[in-house]
Amino acid sequence: MDLNQSLGEADELFEAQAHIYRHIFNYATSMSLGCALELGIPNIIHDHERPITIQELVSKLNLPITKTLHLQRLMRLLIHSKFFSITKFHDQENEDEKEGYVLTVASKLLLKNNNTSENSQNQPNLLPFANLILDPVLMTPWQFLGKWFNGNESTVFETAHGTPMWEFANKNPGFNELFNDAMASDSRMMSLVVKDCKDIFGSVDSLVDVGGGTGLNAKILLEAFPHMTCTVFDLPHVVVNKIETKNLKYVGGDMFCSIPSTDAVFFKNVLHNWSDENVVKILKQCKEAIQRKEDDDDGDGKKGKLVIIDMVVDENQDRHEITETKLVFDILMMVLVTGRERTKNEWEKLFLEAGFSRYKITPIFGLRSLMEVFP
Numbered sequence: 001m002d003l004n005q006s007l008g009e010a011d012e013l014f015e016a017q018a019h020i021y022r023h024i025f026n027y028a029t030s031m032s033l034g035c036a037l038e039l040g041i042p043n044i045i046h047d048h049e050r051p052i053t054i055q056e057l058v059s060k061l062n063l064p065i066t067k068t069l070h071l072q073r074l075m076r077l078l079i080h081s082k083f084f085s086i087t088k089f090h091d092q093e094n095e096d097e098k099e100g101y102v103l104t105v106a107s108k109l110l111l112k113n114n115n116t117s118e119n120s121q122n123q124p125n126l127l128p129f130a131n132l133i134l135d136p137v138l139m140t141p142w143q144f145l146g147k148w149f150n151g152n153e154s155t156v157f158e159t160a161h162g163t164p165m166w167e168f169a170n171k172n173p174g175f176n177e178l179f180n181d182a183m184a185s186d187s188r189m190m191s192l193v194v195k196d197c198k199d200i201f202g203s204v205d206s207l208v209d210v211g212g213g214t215g216l217n218a219k220i221l222l223e224a225f226p227h228m229t230c231t232v233f234d235l236p237h238v239v240v241n242k243i244e245t246k247n248l249k250y251v252g253g254d255m256f257c258s259i260p261s262t263d264a265v266f267f268k269n270v271l272h273n274w275s276d277e278n279v280v281k282i283l284k285q286c287k288e289a290i291q292r293k294e295d296d297d298d299g300d301g302k303k304g305k306l307v308i309i310d311m312v313v314d315e316n317q318d319r320h321e322i323t324e325t326k327l328v329f330d331i332l333m334m335v336l337v338t339g340r341e342r343t344k345n346e347w348e349k350l351f352l353e354a355g356f357s358r359y360k361i362t363p364i365f366g367l368r369s370l371m372e373v374f375p
């Protein structure tokens with residue numbers, strides 16, 4: 001073997017080594033981010049109102065000076081992964097140039113919201129979602145994935161915690177709150193574009209948000225389309241004691257048994273929680289809910305539809321890292337519940353099997369698409 005050939009092979013193997021290390025250490029980036037959130041670093045940078053030097057950051061965090069270099073290293077990784085950035089600045093004229101940390105678009109979404117005003121509560125913010133995903137209750141099951149493959153439990157969560165996730169949430173109010181806050185924080189992102197969906201919601205008079213959680217989706221929809229009446233339909237322990245208004249109602253129940261009559265059934269991040277067999281059962285309940293409303297109204301069958309916000313896996317169209325995130329969600333659905341992420345063809349099969357005739361996909365919610373499905 002000549003030297004060039006053996007160097008070529010070595011290069012390939014070193015490249016593979018770097019690839020393996022990058023992936024087996026992915027968790028180090030998420031744990032470092034979790035540490036920055038735990039310490040409250042995004043808020044300290046935000047409140048500083050100009051770039052913050054490492055010494056100022058150490059002082060604001062009340063850390064011993066001996067931790068300066070360690071914090072700098074943590075920040076270096078998080079700058080590399082685009083959670084912070086570093087910029088040169090002058091504090092005052094004639095002063096030496098300094099370097100200071102600033103927030104990026106991503107860390108602005110991870111600020112702790114200390115302001116309780118209604119307006120600031122509605123700003124997009126993903127800190128509760130990050131807190132849920134990095135919580136030990138959701139991190140632990142990943143250690144049991146291999147064991148689950150060889151066992152009989154329906155989810156990895158159950159192998160790890162001895163009970164399915166929805167039951168666990170029912171029995172643990174702290175986790176239930178963490179979960180519902182996380183879902184609500186994810187929903188706030190919807191408010192960025194929902195007002196542009198006149199074609200979709202403009203002609204809908206009544207809407208039932210199935211698996212609607214605390215009702216934030218419904219509130220966002222009502223803000224953009226106040227002519228509608230919305231019913232948030234979820235498990236009884238989720239909707240108990242929620243405050244209703246003239247056009248916002250809460251109903252506790254089980255979507256596998258019956259869904260309240262309505263023009264439109266809305267699902268966000270719900271159907272990906274369930275197996276194909278269960279999705280078809282839920283969709284059939286939706287069809288009945290729409291049909292009952294049609295019969296009551298003596299309608300012409302034009303209003304009824306489903307509006308689904310969920311992921312559509314498209315390896316040909318999406319950028320590599322978007323597909324990777326969707327595939328990670330797919331495994332997450334296997335770990336936590338019995339669901340999955342689906343391609344367009346996989347969704348279509350379920351819609352047709354449940355008796356719906358046509359559908360339209362609009363990819364407007366970032367990782368998620370909006371799907372309208374018609375009887």
Ligand SMILES: C[S@@+](CC[C@H](N)C(=O)[O-])C[C@H]1O[C@@H](n2cnc3c(N)ncnc32)[C@H](O)[C@@H]1O
Nearest residue numbers: 183184187211212213234235253254255268269
């Ligand atoms: C992943 S969360 C999504 C919450 C909300 N749609 C959102 O976008 O933030 C799924 C929701 O489905 C609800 N759920 C689970 N099983 C249900 C059932 N059998 N009937 C009604 N809702 C159910 C859960 O309580 C939870 O609120």
